[in-house]
Amino acid sequence: MEKKRYAHVGIGGRARMYYQALTTTYKDTAELVAFCDINRTRMEYANRIIQEQYGYHEVPMYGPDEFEKMIRETKPDTVIVTSIDRTHHRYIIKAMEMGCDVVSEKPMTVDATKCQEIVDCIERTGKHLRVTFNYRYAPHNTKLRELIMNDTIGKVTQVHFEWLLNTSHGADYFRRWHRDKRNSGGLLVHKATHHFDLVNFWLDTYPKRVFALGDLKFYGRENAEERGVTKFYSRVYGQENAKGDPFALVMEGNKGLEELYLKAEKDDGYIRDQSVFGDNISIEDTMNVLVQYYNGAQMSYSLNAYSPWEGFRVCMTGTKGRIELEVIEAVYINAGGASAKEGVVKGKKITVYPMFGDAYNVEIPEGVGGHGGGDTVLLNDIFGVPEYDPFHRAASHVDGAMSILTGISANKSIATGMPVDVLSLVNIPGLKIK
Numbered sequence: 001m002e003k004k005r006y007a008h009v010g011i012g013g014r015a016r017m018y019y020q021a022l023t024t025t026y027k028d029t030a031e032l033v034a035f036c037d038i039n040r041t042r043m044e045y046a047n048r049i050i051q052e053q054y055g056y057h058e059v060p061m062y063g064p065d066e067f068e069k070m071i072r073e074t075k076p077d078t079v080i081v082t083s084i085d086r087t088h089h090r091y092i093i094k095a096m097e098m099g100c101d102v103v104s105e106k107p108m109t110v111d112a113t114k115c116q117e118i119v120d121c122i123e124r125t126g127k128h129l130r131v132t133f134n135y136r137y138a139p140h141n142t143k144l145r146e147l148i149m150n151d152t153i154g155k156v157t158q159v160h161f162e163w164l165l166n167t168s169h170g171a172d173y174f175r176r177w178h179r180d181k182r183n184s185g186g187l188l189v190h191k192a193t194h195h196f197d198l199v200n201f202w203l204d205t206y207p208k209r210v211f212a213l214g215d216l217k218f219y220g221r222e223n224a225e226e227r228g229v230t231k232f233y234s235r236v237y238g239q240e241n242a243k244g245d246p247f248a249l250v251m252e253g254n255k256g257l258e259e260l261y262l263k264a265e266k267d268d269g270y271i272r273d274q275s276v277f278g279d280n281i282s283i284e285d286t287m288n289v290l291v292q293y294y295n296g297a298q299m300s301y302s303l304n305a306y307s308p309w310e311g312f313r314v315c316m317t318g319t320k321g322r323i324e325l326e327v328i329e330a331v332y333i334n335a336g337g338a339s340a341k342e343g344v345v346k347g348k349k350i351t352v353y354p355m356f357g358d359a360y361n362v363e364i365p366e367g368v369g370g371h372g373g374g375d376t377v378l379l380n381d382i383f384g385v386p387e388y389d390p391f392h393r394a395a396s397h398v399d400g401a402m403s404i405l406t407g408i409s410a411n412k413s414i415a416t417g418m419p420v421d422v423l424s425l426v427n428i429p430g431l432k433i434k
Contacts, residue, residue, distance in 0.1 A: 004030050148323075175272065176274070210291050
């Protein structure tokens with residue numbers, strides 16, 4: 001069997017899951033041929049990991065200005081994109097124009113203009129884009145899809161989806177590049193794309209109209225001042241005022257954070273440990289969204305980024321009953337530990353309430369690894385030999401677009417105070433309305 005060749009662009013915290021899989025579990029079916037990143041120190045660290053920990057050979061390193069050169073020299077079949085969100089479209093489009101398929105981390109991109117550029121490029125080149133929605137593969141989320149497919153509660157008419165990010169994981173988005181909405185599209189795009197995709201996946205439909213409210217209610221300097229905070233700092237490293245702050249991210253002593261960020265600052269000036277109560281935060285931490293779907297279902301969605309616990313609750317009501325899913329996730333800081341610890345499930349429960357009958361709990365298969373076990377199954381689907389999947393969890397560029405378009409529409413609604421028709425933002429040829 002001929003190995004598929006992969007080049008990898010964007011070698012930050014999320015990248016390790018991919019290059020670890022390529023250089024260990026899937027080294028018989030896949031070959032890692034190159035790294036590309038704005039930061040050479042970060043690439044050198046990744047190269048040390050794959051050599052010293054995984055027994056793989058060093059791969060050549062390229063800067064972003066050498067992206068085309070990388071493709072010409074290393075001849076990848078597929079480019080993996082895990083760079084900063086606002087740059088996804090740049091690498092996706094150029095890779096496809098040079099004959100490569102693409103695997104992209106979520107979100108596919110951050111706004112409607114970039115989304116249209118990607119869609120147009122796929123139409124023009126005929127290349128394939130896969131968006132990695134690992135939450136689809138988590139056993140509890142797949143089980144919910146199975147229950148709905150089996151008509152357990154009839155036709156779903158109403159969804160309430162509540163996602164809580166705690167003061168560890170949630171706060172982390174306000175320390176990093178995500179805090180600038182131009183980089184991430186805000187949490188309604190960067191994070192909620194997971195959740196909006198899950199609803200599209202569960203209900204086998206797409207969003208039609210969106211209305212949203214959102215604001216910065218907890219993080220940011222002004223909110224802290226109103227609560228009586230008087231000690232401020234720009235970043236944690238080397239600043240006295242950061243000592244004792246439970247929101248401070250201390251990188252010293254954490255090898256992953258030191259190597260990926262603290263020691264790498266000299267290359268690009270990126271500061272990983274910014275204060276969550278600093279200035280220049282343009283994303284929201286408190287969001288509420290109403291969505292109407294093409295199949296007639298309605299959803300109320302809330303996202304809070306300063307909760308005491310992490311996880312989500314989904315309640316679905318249909319013509320034959322109701323399903324409630326509750327998931328509690330472990331505390332995690334990006335790049336602060338093994339990637340397999342990201343989104344690890346501490347507790348989960350699915351309860352079915354028939355319209356006429358006694359409620360019962362549904363057995364959920366156990367998953368191993370990050371994101372409730374979803375990462376492991378996803379990686380096999382991408383790099384290994386995929387098995388037949390009756391749930392059709394593999395996500396196309398259309399799925400990637402329709403998930404971010406819920407968040408992009410929500411952002412527009414927050415800005416204008418008006419509801420937004422989703423397909424007024426992007427034209428997707430061949431889209432089948434469900």
